[in-house]
Amino acid sequence: MGHRWRALLAFVLLWLLYQGAEGVGARWLHSFPVQAALMLACVLAAWPLSRWLGYRGYAAYALGGGNGLRWWLPGGLLLAVLAKFGAVRLGLHMDVYTAAAPAADAFAASLAALPLLLLSTFVASLAEDILTRGFWYRAAGLRWRSGVVFVLASSAIYVLNHIYRLGNGPQEWLLLFCFGLAYAAALWRSGSLWGAVGLHWGWNLGNGLLAVVMPVSATNAHAAAGLSIGAHLLMLLLVLAVPKARPGSQAVDERQ
Helix, strand or coil: CCCHHHHHHHHHHHHHHHHHHHHHHHHHCCCCCHHHHHHHHHHHHHHHHHCCCCCCHHHCCCCCCCHHHHHHHHHHHHHHHHHHHHHHHHHHCCCCEEECCCCCCCHHHHHHHHHHHHHHHHHHHHHHHHHHHHHHHHHCCCCCHHHHHHHHHHHHHHHHHHCCCCCCCHHHHEEEEEEHHHHHHHHHCCCCCCHHHHHHHHHHHHHHHHHHCCEECCCHHHHHHHHHHHHHHHHHHHHHHHHCCCCCCCCCECCC
């Protein structure tokens, strides 16, 4: 069987596991354990599939070590959390959001929730980054001669992957596309999927932390989406300002 056919089958399996997490776990069974198990299964299945495609470990998705893991992951995580909190802070000032009064034990509650929150947001972010970015960057066997083309293509795939949100209309598509631009650019500039995971995980983690520490509700959904878009475009500019990694500098344990 040729590499392209194996890659297609690998993608279909990962896609079914990922979509099953929300479709079966969340929407059909309304079970967080089932949803979490399917999401984790997507991440775990990516390892033998990487080997089947001729790579070592998770290298089929550009998940090696090096600067991507050491610098881009923690740096992107911090940047995205700050961007999320900054967007909400600005939204509160502009009356785009209203905040509920923090509970007296909000700090203790956030500490108690933090381990599960860190794990759940990391696994979900990593699974989608493998599926919509890392797979197409390397495992699919495509030759991306232009970073612009890759970033645009990956961002479109990221939008289409949100099958349960496509019915929300063009503004939702634009929101997701701008998210995808920042995350895909981080992969392209760093040469490592950890760059995308850092930003994606940080934004999701920021959402979860806010829900515990300071729950907010949007009074203007369009303006709230605009703030999230603006935050991601700002992160995109910061990512583009970082020098691009040299070809091969992140290629750790790629081929068997």
